[in-house]
Amino acid sequence: MDTGDLEAKGRAIIDGNRFMTLGTANTDGEPWASPVFYVADGYSAFYWISSPEATQVRNIAVRPQVGIVVFNSQQEPGSDEAVYMAATAGELTGAELDRGLEIYLGAAPFSKGPEVFRPPGRYRAYRATVTEHFMLCPQASSEPCSVHGRTSDHRVSVRL
Template sequence: MHTADLAARGRAILDDNHFMTLSTANTHGEPWASPVFYVPDGYSTFYWISSPEATQARNIAVRPRVGIVVFNSQQEPGSDEAVYMAATACELTGAELDRGLEIYLRAAPFSKGPQAFRPPGPYRAYRATVTEHFMLCPHASSEPCPEHARTSDHRVAVTL
């Protein structure tokens, strides 16, 4: 599969799914992974809602670099279709909050109004801005990958 085909598949994965696994770390580097419902704005910006007291929200406040994986959990084992992303995340405020809520609430599957996501409401809006997209190289063989010279699963950078 060529890089353009892999990128097209990556876009389809992001288009067809609604949950991402968000990986964060606290100040000590202890990891935490959370499934969150996301609303994309293109393929490099993702919005979600969370309690500011949730572990991932507290982690983002001290370490904004995050990892994200989007995949179809119903796929057959071994199909390895996922998009892996490195990103920077933040809680939205000011004009960014207005824009984020406009995008998120247009597609969200519930009817909470924007007041639920502003202080003193119980939730906040967050955004991840992707810096890198990766997918697993589709070369499956005991022979080394002709392009990457690896026999194990390995990620390749893609531009979505």
């Protein structure tokens, strides 16, 4: 599979799913993984709504670097169809909040208006801005990869 095929597959994975696993860490480096419903704006900005008291939000406040995985949980084992991302995340405020809510509420299945996601509302809007996309090399892990020279599962950088 060439890089173009891998990139098309990555875009299809993001387009075809609505939950991402958001990996964060606290100040001590203790990891936390959270499934969140997302709305993507292209393939480099992911929006979600969360309580400001949620563990992942508290972690992002002190350590904004996050890891994200989007995958189809119904896929066959060994199909390795996932997009891995490195990103920086944070709460939206001001004009960014207005734009983020426009994007999110335009695609999310919520009947609530934007006031619920503004202070003093119960939830806030967040965005992860992707700095790099990765996918697993499609070469079988039991055979040497002629391109990357490795015999175990490994990721390759892709442009989505």
